[in-house]
Structures are given as C-alpha cells and as structure tokens.
Amino acid sequence: MTPRIETYQLLKTNYSEANLDRENDLKTLIKQINKDLRQSGYDETLDEELSFEKLIDTLEYYIMIYLDTNSQDVRTLLYRIDVSEKELLSSIELTPLKIVELIIKREIIKIKFRKQHQ
Secondary structure: OOHHHHHHHHHHHHHHHOOOOOOHHHHHHHHHHHHHHHHOOOOOOOOOOOOHHHHHHHHHHHHHHHHHHOHHHHHHHHHHHOOOHHHHHHOOOOOHHHHHHHHHHHHHHHHHHHHHOO
C-alpha cells in the first residue's frame, strides 16, 4: 500500500470516528484550514467544494511549495494550527504528505470539539 493511500485511509478513519458529517463538516474543515492559511500569511484559498482526497492532494502541493520557498513559514502555520510538537518530532520522515496528515488530524479534533460544545 502506498503512503498516499495509507494517508487517505487513516484520515478517512479519523474523520468518520469523529462522527463528522461528510459534506457539511468537510466544508467546515476546509474553511478552518483556509483561515489558518490566511492568518499565517498565505494567499492560497482552498475550494470549499473539494473532495476529501482532493483536499489532501491540494494541501500537499501547497506544503511542498511552502517548504521549498520558506520552511519557517510552514513552522508558523503548524504552530497556528496547533499541531503537536511531539507528533512532529516523533515522525520518522516528515514529508509534505505527513505534514498534511498532521494538519488535517488536528483540524478534525478542533471541529469535533466545537461540535461537542455548541
């Protein structure tokens, strides 16, 4: 199984275990990522109609570009999203796809927490 397929499956499992509504909460997830991108100084905006797989692919593409141009900005983004430093450091290989996985996992936790406390 390729790392991409493993990431798709892992994140889909996290998504469904969080009891998130596939369509509405996916838009909420994309809005949250867009907000964090803007607040971190990035101009890109993810289309709210993206599929889950396309979200992963597009975000991975952006992360690759960000890492090539200014890795400090990626650290700022991860800090803003509140990705666990422990998870970052424990990753054997910190690829753009792994960074996307950590971002989406953290954003899913935020959405789930907000839904529980509304």
